[in-house]
Amino acid sequence: MYDFTYTKPSSVADATKLLAADPDAKFISGGQTLLPALKHRLNKPTTVVDLTGIGEMRGIRREGNTLVIGALTKHVEVETSAEVKAAIPALAQMAAHIGDTQVRNRGTLGGSVSNNDPAADYPAAVLGLGATVVTSKREIPADEFFLGMFTTALETDELLVAIKFPIPEKAGYAKMRNPASRYVMAGAFVSKGPQGIRVAINGAGPCVFRQGEMEAALAGSWSPEAVAGVKQNPEGMNGDIHGSAEYRAHLVTVMAKRAVASAG
Amino acid sequence: MNAVLPFEGIGASVKRKEDLRFLSGRGQYVDDINRPGQAHAWILRSQYAHARINSIDTTAASKMPGVVAIYTSADMTGIGGIPCGWQIHNKDGTPMAEPKHPVLAEGKVRHVGDPIAVVIAETRSQARDAGEAIVLDVEPLPAVTGTTAALAGAAPCVHDDVAGNLCYDWHIGDKAATDAAFAKAAHHVVFETTNNRLVPNAMEPRSAVGDYDTTTGEHTLFTTSQNPHVIRLLMGAFVLQIPESKLRVVAPDVGGGFGSKIYHYAEEAIVTWAAAKLGRPVKWTADRTEAFMSDAHGRDHVSRAELALDKDGTFLGLRVHTQANMGAYLSTFAPCVPTYLYATLLAGVYSTPAIYAEVQAVFTHTVPVDAYRGAGRPEATYLLERLVDVAARQCGFDKVELRRRNFIATSAFPYQTPVALEYDSGDYVSTLNQALETADWAGFEARRAESASRGKLRGIGISTYLEACGIAPSAVVGSLGARAGLYEVGTIRVHPTGSITVLTGAHSHGQGHETTFAQLVCDKLGVPVAQVDIVHGDTGKVPFGMGTYGSRSLAVGGSAMDKAMDKIIAKGKRIAAHLMEASVEDIEFDPRGEKGGTFRVAGTDRTKALAEISLAAYVPHNFPHDELEPGLEETAFYDPKNFTYPGGCHIAEVEIERETGQVHLLNFTAVDDVGRVVNPMIVEGQVQGGVAQGVGQALLENCVYDSSGQLISASMMDYAMPRADDLAPVSVATHTTLCTHNPLGVKGCGEVGAIGSPPAVINAVVDALREFGVNHVEMPATAPKIWSIIHGSTH
Numbered sequence A: 001m002y003d004f005t006y007t008k009p010s011s012v013a014d015a016t017k018l019l020a021a022d023p024d025a026k027f028i029s030g031g032q033t034l035l036p037a038l039k040h041r042l043n044k045p046t047t048v049v050d051l052t053g054i055g056e057m058r059g060i061r062r063e064g065n066t067l068v069i070g071a072l073t074k075h076v077e078v079e080t081s082a083e084v085k086a087a088i089p090a091l092a093q094m095a096a097h098i099g100d101t102q103v104r105n106r107g108t109l110g111g112s113v114s115n116n117d118p119a120a121d122y123p124a125a126v127l128g129l130g131a132t133v134v135t136s137k138r139e140i141p142a143d144e145f146f147l148g149m150f151t152t153a154l155e156t157d158e159l160l161v162a163i164k165f166p167i168p169e170k171a172g173y174a175k176m177r178n179p180a181s182r183y184v185m186a187g188a189f190v191s192k193g194p195q196g197i198r199v200a201i202n203g204a205g206p207c208v209f210r211q212g213e214m215e216a217a218l219a220g221s222w223s224p225e226a227v228a229g230v231k232q233n234p235e236g237m238n239g240d241i242h243g244s245a246e247y248r249a250h251l252v253t254v255m256a257k258r259a260v261a262s263a264g
Numbered sequence B: 001m002n003a004v005l006p007f008e009g010i011g012a013s014v015k016r017k018e019d020l021r022f023l024s025g026r027g028q029y030v031d032d033i034n035r036p037g038q039a040h041a042w043i044l045r046s047q048y049a050h051a052r053i054n055s056i057d058t059t060a061a062s063k064m065p066g067v068v069a070i071y072t073s074a075d076m077t078g079i080g081g082i083p084c085g086w087q088i089h090n091k092d093g094t095p096m097a098e099p100k101h102p103v104l105a106e107g108k109v110r111h112v113g114d115p116i117a118v119v120i121a122e123t124r125s126q127a128r129d130a131g132e133a134i135v136l137d138v139e140p141l142p143a144v145t146g147t148t149a150a151l152a153g154a155a156p157c158v159h160d161d162v163a164g165n166l167c168y169d170w171h172i173g174d175k176a177a178t179d180a181a182f183a184k185a186a187h188h189v190v191f192e193t194t195n196n197r198l199v200p201n202a203m204e205p206r207s208a209v210g211d212y213d214t215t216t217g218e219h220t221l222f223t224t225s226q227n228p229h230v231i232r233l234l235m236g237a238f239v240l241q242i243p244e245s246k247l248r249v250v251a252p253d254v255g256g257g258f259g260s261k262i263y264h265y266a267e268e269a270i271v272t273w274a275a276a277k278l279g280r281p282v283k284w285t286a287d288r289t290e291a292f293m294s295d296a297h298g299r300d301h302v303s304r305a306e307l308a309l310d311k312d313g314t315f316l317g318l319r320v321h322t323q324a325n326m327g328a329y330l331s332t333f334a335p336c337v338p339t340y341l342y343a344t345l346l347a348g349v350y351s352t353p354a355i356y357a358e359v360q361a362v363f364t365h366t367v368p369v370d371a372y373r374g375a376g377r378p379e380a381t382y383l384l385e386r387l388v389d390v391a392a393r394q395c396g397f398d399k400v401e402l403r404r405r406n407f408i409a410t411s412a413f414p415y416q417t418p419v420a421l422e423y424d425s426g427d428y429v430s431t432l433n434q435a436l437e438t439a440d441w442a443g444f445e446a447r448r449a450e451s452a453s454r455g456k457l458r459g460i461g462i463s464t465y466l467e468a469c470g471i472a473p474s475a476v477v478g479s480l481g482a483r484a485g486l487y488e489v490g491t492i493r494v495h496p497t498g499s500i501t502v503l504t505g506a507h508s509h510g511q512g513h514e515t516t517f518a519q520l521v522c523d524k525l526g527v528p529v530a531q532v533d534i535v536h537g538d539t540g541k542v543p544f545g546m547g548t549y550g551s552r553s554l555a556v557g558g559s560a561m562d563k564a565m566d567k568i569i570a571k572g573k574r575i576a577a578h579l580m581e582a583s584v585e586d587i588e589f590d591p592r593g594e595k596g597g598t599f600r601v602a603g604t605d606r607t608k609a610l611a612e613i614s615l616a617a618y619v620p621h622n623f624p625h626d627e628l629e630p631g632l633e634e635t636a637f638y639d640p641k642n643f644t645y646p647g648g649c650h651i652a653e654v655e656i657e658r659e660t661g662q663v664h665l666l667n668f669t670a671v672d673d674v675g676r677v678v679n680p681m682i683v684e685g686q687v688q689g690g691v692a693q694g695v696g697q698a699l700l701e702n703c704v705y706d707s708s709g710q711l712i713s714a715s716m717m718d719y720a721m722p723r724a725d726d727l728a729p730v731s732v733a734t735h736t737t738l739c740t741h742n743p744l745g746v747k748g749c750g751e752v753g754a755i756g757s758p759p760a761v762i763n764a765v766v767d768a769l770r771e772f773g774v775n776h777v778e779m780p781a782t783a784p785k786i787w788s789i790i791h792g793s794t795h
């Protein structure tokens, strides 16, 4: 780890001011992604701005047909929240299977979504439910938020404050884990609700993406069989020592099928 | 007095004495050791697999905050290379190629991770900051990492003085007899395989602290080692030229080794040398990434095996050709692993009359490869037990009956194999039968049908194996090229009031010696386990020792203790005879007597407790001074007469998901003959741990280099270690035949799990894939590999 200064603001406004003044400063929430990167000296921030003192970024509440989850909400809180379990059980289940106990006790929704690791879980739920990302500056629809590998629409001094999840009629998630890292090799989050029928694929490609053909197939018939016949084009999928692009493309169909089955 | 105590002797599952300190975070590991005035070392390592170093500019780095010194090989003058402890001879009798293994790179780097320079600073972070400021001018050169590729004519040379990268070309067995066996065979079965390269990944990364006393000239090295005396010998005599009397090596609590902490590593020499040079202690601790690129790796063989059978399935001959990857340099025991720890095991549990094996060891631009849990024996077992399954399938024999038909008969011991070893005891039929019953082999087809009804593929696999451990008779290994003896040393120090300290040359780094060894003493001398303390891992305290590996601690180290206890009892009897005014011949010793360990005048009620004898020995007012010296402490060196031969049967059952190719281990049965069992709980733990590593090799672990020599699987993100949920309940049972040549009848249990299990798992995987007509799946049997088989693709 290189040396840095540490500060802990207590409001969104103060936090963003720090970043606006110093583009080499870095936010930290749960630290489950940033700390390993710092330890490996892959990142050299001047200042680490600890967000965990900001009250307005916490909390899970239902507002009509929407579930609003604060960016600082830890995975374990999503996993165990009665509100989440009642409204979007697939989301609670997803949270329950992120990393391990230690990671879930510290990692946050906001950290995961703003990091946009192609192999992370939450981005699939955000895109697959058609959620809205609330930032310190604006509201960004999921479809415009995830721009590419580790890239989002967030500006340097823009904070992810909360995420608004429309409550679906049905939603399901299935993933296969990478045997080494246990991150996602390929996953699918499917939903049917106010945002229509959505299929978001994570792990398989360089960035979470919507699978239009599967959405069309599910619009015709909401059933595992409907997606079973849709093949993902391997072109552009990730290939590495854990699986070729062809294998991941194949998994996309398998996971989508399982996700639909789990969504009932 | 003793009657109320729980039985704690041989055969009792005594809870591990060491666990209180380990589980409450009070173990003292090398990194917990901090010496006054200590500085910290960081090693600059090669990012290239192969490169010429044109220059190393440390000017800017030297001026960085906190920097104490920066050294390269140019500064370490008069220092020897890291020695190799075993010399193999080629077929033609010439010695193997043994290129210099410098402590710090001399002109060239030969693998990613090869140490180039050391920065010593006030803090670790400052050392690393400065290390990153060193300016290297290097010229990258083409690299070769593959075992077979390195032997190809055009391959880049790892060492200029080793033509064709060939370290040695060795053979064993009778070629003519084997060829003759094939000539008359009804069946000829061929099997080719690669034994995957593994990264040991002990939980505790390596660490070393060097210290130097300027007033006495004594060097102390604290190091994560399985064998501190061996390090003292190798580093003192060959690298730094420090006499033993001036070099103390301490290996305190060590968090796992699995072989990777046997060897003498550059960092040990660097901190020892630098501490003396600077006159202040120097600490180095690896991070996990460094561990991946600097701890000796394991396995990495490419093999072709051929089996000749008659029409009834009797094995007539076995021919093996293996290429073994040594990495860039010869690690301490590397050359013996694919030879005397491998090819000598190729008879397995079978009475194959003719065997011939050829082994070529090659240099590549990779981390050195050396012994890793099982060392050679897992490679041999895997090759043989897969070959037998392939043969059964190809020739239409039942795979269990084919094994049974070829077993060495229980009545045939001692059994001389065609590949040098003489097995002393075993009972392969009983371990097989017990395992078949425990695993409900007969009921498998019903379970397979049940899985099929859920759309899953189920398979069962068996391995009947044997290994040679308890290494080793010094004269034998000496004749085979070992540059050290392999005896062990035990000292039994009976204190005046009867408690006991044992000094042993074996080293515990997870095995539970502090408990098991105390049980040996309890059993033989009748002293409660709580009053027996085991001291190990310090050349300043223990007379000598060769350390722990090759499942030798109990068989060799325990036997040394047993011999020392014989001497204690003999001396005790003479003291007792004096005190009770009887003749020595009339004194009996009973560890379970009325006073605990009790000396008695035979046929009388005159007795003395061991504690009374020890008190008389240390307060010798009434003592046979004419014939005995005071005190009650004895040391024995025990040199084994033979290897020990644990063996048994492992059965794995797996289920495969058709859609994804994922393999799930459902259950695992191990029935092992480890000789006499001292602590069943510890044996169970050792077997389970070994099986976990074997399953890891079979299903998950794979060390991958790309064609440029970069280590792709250089972290836990890409190197798949087995986790709890990758495993299944492991049923462990033992069936004992006693070792006939050591006093305890013990064989060893540390490696059996890792040796027997990989072929059982792969045999199960291949069995599950019956309908696809495959006869082999290479390790690790990952989901995409299996998916390709199921879906008939080549991806």
Ligand SMILES: Cc1cc2nc3c(=O)[nH]c(=O)nc-3n(C[C@H](O)[C@H](O)[C@H](O)COP(=O)(O)OP(=O)(O)OC[C@H]3O[C@@H](n4cnc5c(N)ncnc54)[C@H](O)[C@@H]3O)c2cc1C
Binding pocket: A026, A027, A028, A029, A030, A031, A032, A033, A034, A035, A036, A051, A071, A072, A097, A098, A099, A100, A103, A106, A107, A108, A109, A110, A111, A112, A113, A114, A115, A117, A119, A120, A121, A122, A154, A158, A159, A160, A161, A182, A183, A184
């Ligand atoms: C061993 C291990 C296993 C894991 N397994 C998984 C897994 O299976 N699936 C999975 O999805 N994840 C996994 N993770 C990652 C984990 O979920 C992280 O918690 C998550 O990726 C980041 O959340 P965090 O709060 O820790 O973010 P931090 O590490 O604090 O920050 C991550 C990045 O986001 C930025 N950031 C943080 N909060 C905000 C914010 N509110 N607004 C703007 N930018 C912000 C930071 O500046 C930083 O760049 C694993 C992590 C570990 C260590």
